[in-house]
Amino acid sequence: MSDILEGKIAEENQTIDLDDLRKKFDTEARYRELGDWQGMLITILAVSMSAFHFYTSGFGLLLALQQRAVHLAFVMSLVFLLYPARQSSPKDKIPLMDFALAAVAAYSALYLMINFNELVNRAGLPTQMDIVMGFICILLLLEATRRVSSPILPCIAIFFLIYCFYGRAFPELFQHRGFSIKRIINHMYLGTEGVFGIPLGVSATFVFMFILFGSVLEQTGLGKFIIDLAMALAGHSTGGPAKVAVLSSGLMGSISGSSVANVCTTGMFTIPLMKSVGYQSHFAGAVEAVASTGGQIMPPVMGAAAFIMAQFLGIPYIHVALAAIVPALLYYFAVMIQVHLEANRLGLKGLPKEQLPKLAPLLKEKGLLLLPIIGIIYFLIAGYTPLKAAFNGILISIAVSYFNRETWLTPKKLAAAFENGARGAIGVACACATVGIIVGTATLTGLGLRIASAVVAIAGGKLLPTLLLTMVACILLGAGLPTTANFIVTSTMCAPALFQLGVAPIAAYMFVLYFGIAADLSPPVALAAYAGAGIAGADPFKTGATAIKLALAGFLVPYIYAYNPILVLVNFTLGRFAMSVGTAVLGVFLLGMSTVGFYKCSMNPVFRIVALSGALCLLIPGIYSDLAGLSVLVVLHVLQAAKAKRLNASAA
Structure with a gap:
């Protein structure tokens, strides 16, 4: 990173105590x-x-x-x-x-x-x-x-x-x-x-080792490398710093699994950069919060809850990671589209290329730091257990660190990695052990089935009201529980109701996972959004509300795969899968136009409502709804392009 950029970051952060903010x-x-x-x-x-x-x-x-x-x-x-x-x-x-x-x-x-x-x-x-x-x-x-x-x-x-x-x-x-x-x-x-049930068992094996893996990678300097890599790839594009935030925070969040910690780690770089090119403070804080929170649903590592999901389903973790790919990419695509449209709306440019790291020298110097992540993916696909994959990933991390003097894992750094890994696992372990009491209550008394029957009865046996009730339960529980504890409670108490109504188990578990994570963005207890607001010097509630808007696709995608589980690879056929992904991408694009209110030029309220309607049509499975949504997209494109042409002509 250039001295000019580092100066901007230091100037913006000089009044912020990140330790106090994180605490x-x-x-x-x-x-x-x-x-x-x-x-x-x-x-x-x-x-x-x-x-x-x-x-x-x-x-x-x-x-x-x-x-x-x-x-x-x-x-x-x-x-x-x-x-x-x-x-x-x-x-x-x-x-x-x-x-x-x-x-x-x-x-x-x-x-x-x-x-x-x-x-x-x-x-x-x-x-x-x-x-x-x-x-x-x-x-x-x-x-x-x-x-x-x-x-x-x-x-x-x-x-x-x-x-x-x-x-x-x-x-x-x-x-x-x-x-x-x-x-x-x-x-x-x-x-x-x-x-001492399954949640603590997962904490004592897979989760701890992946937290340790992330801690070892952090000591090699991977965090700074990922930010520099994102800067080299996207820093020069329209609204570049915001795209850097999305890319870097998504990658780091996938490894760390902690929304607030990730905001405080990458946000100290990305938020000042976003503000420096003209993004409003609350928008910059919200982008970082949404990107960091989404790391818990982004393969290959995801958060601790994903390992517990694999155990509950009785399937290899790689199947959960594969099923999570499309929903996670839709989530990040939605955020990326919105920051791009917001940059166009405000006329924001990217950073000058001379101030950015050069991609080829950067990869030549520190590209080997990506090998542990590539190795983890390989071992998981090759059929190794997550435990063995993490163990091998740590060995690879130690080995590749010695190819560059700056990244050496000296005994002191390795001890720091092991200490930080243990510290990072404490909260998850306590939550898993305590939630074991709740799971134990369900197995001792049969409470899970009783609650499932009650939820279905209240919802009148209809799927949509049941999904809405489950979403509310997840967000309310998430206001006070860590993501892992939230997932275990809701998957024990709420997911059985979705099973009764025919939702595929992996889609039901993904549904409660998404909305458990969404609590980090949802006021009044939106911890990730408030941390982003603290770094940005913005109003916390305004930042939280903006984060909700940016993450709107994340709130809609779970409904899509509850009705159309092919997005999580259930009943997979290539043709139907490609069609579902294609329409979902276009739907998310229309959704971004609607929330930002800009495409080619500003959109009036009527067009924004039409765009939202088209987005919902494309996101809902069905040939007629897809055709209606595509028609809306084509009409809006033509009308907005014509309006932009007239505005440019009058300005000239």
């Missing part, structure tokens, strides 16, 4: 800043955790319950050592109480590992000590989750535990006979149905 919107960033021996203790614990997972992923996992127990022991001990109980607690030292809680929490999880053989032999017949340790583990897990995320998820989990005990006191539709505390703890703690 404001990302609860996982509110950790203690420790030094001396306490800081060293954290480093040793975190590096040990990463080393354990790296070793077991390459040379053989422990048995499921043992792997998950060790994983949770590391996680809970780190939470109590890193995260204060209250905002007013000291941030520069660890109180003795938290040392004690860390030790007890770790032992309560390791108890399953230490006494594994005995527990197996007396399965179903827990001792008093088993129940006591289970109670302690669940209690400390809820407290750890509260510290690292928010009180909302632990409160939901407590409500479900109360439901397990007081089942007879609930309305008739949800009533059950109720279970004793002993039975509840036995179900939630001493097996793989509750806390």
Whole structure:
């Protein structure tokens, strides 16, 4: 990146404290800043955790319950050592109480590992000590989750535990006979149905390794390389900086899986650049938020929820990644179209080519940094497990770093990567373990089927109202839950309703995943949009509203594949697939024209409504609706081109 561009970025960012901004919107960033021996203790614990997972992923996992127990022991001990109980607690030292809680929490999880053989032999017949340790583990897990995320998820989990005990006191539709505390703890703690269920299992294997993979890549300087690559590819085009934001944030978001963290990482470069060429502050913040959020649905890595989806469906992760390609590309195509049309509407140009990195020298110098990502894709397609693919990806990352002196992974950098990887996995792991209580409640009481029946009944057995109710549930839950927890809850409680109405399972799960992610953009709790607004110095609610508009295609695409699942490769035939993708692309193009209000020249309100109608016709499957949408597109093109020609002639 040129000195001129770096100067613009530095000037724009000089009043922004990115650490404070991230801590404001990302609860996982509110950790203690420790030094001396306490800081060293954290480093040793975190590096040990990463080393354990790296070793077991390459040379053989422990048995499921043992792997998950060790994983949770590391996680809970780190939470109590890193995260204060209250905002007013000291941030520069660890109180003795938290040392004690860390030790007890770790032992309560390791108890399953230490006494594994005995527990197996007396399965179903827990001792008093088993129940006591289970109670302690669940209690400390809820407290750890509260510290690292928010009180909302632990409160939901407590409500479900109360439901397990007081089942007879609930309305008739949800009533059950109720279970004793002993039975509840036995179900939630001493097996793989509750806390140590599939969500935590995914966290202890695939998710951790991909977070570690992203952390290792970050230490090689991949983030800066991706931004420079996007600048070289799109920086000179109309509205170039906004397109750079879309490209770079999409690529980084696919690896990191965290909306807010991605906004704060790439946004510090892209948002000032967008503002420097004339984009309004709220628009710049919204573009970065939408692009960063979409990374969780962009293959090859996607977010943690995608790995859990694969486990719920019982299919290889590569099938989920392949199914996600077209919806993700439609999402990013919609954003790209809108930033292009907005740039044309405002008369914004790209950046001068002399200020941009040159593509050929850039690829020659640091292009090898792309090999780990290419390697991950190859290993997944070749049939390797995601665990083995991530393990090999890390090895490739370490190897290619030594081809350039700037990217060397020195022992210090590698230790930092392992420490940051462990820190980055803490929030996901706590959410997965706590949501395991909710999943365990569904399996113990049959609540999932009860809720599905209730949703279908309320919607009158119609698919569209059921989809709308599911969307609202996902967005409301997303206001307080991390994406992974949101997906697990909604896929357990809401997706079965869609199954009952004939929606393909992968389409139903993709539907709840999309709207769980959409909560990061939807006011009043639009964390990614607010983080973008903080960097841009814009009004948070205006930025959030603009982000909703930019992501409108993301809100419509899930409805398309619920009705037409060929977009997620269900009942695939090449001809129908090509037709569906083609009409969806044109529909998204019309949608962009409608939301921006510009094509060739400004569009009046009537034309914008017509464009929206045409977009919906193209997005709805059916030959007659497609023909109607195509007719709208042709007519608008002719009329707008003629209007633009007249305006240019009068201006001349």
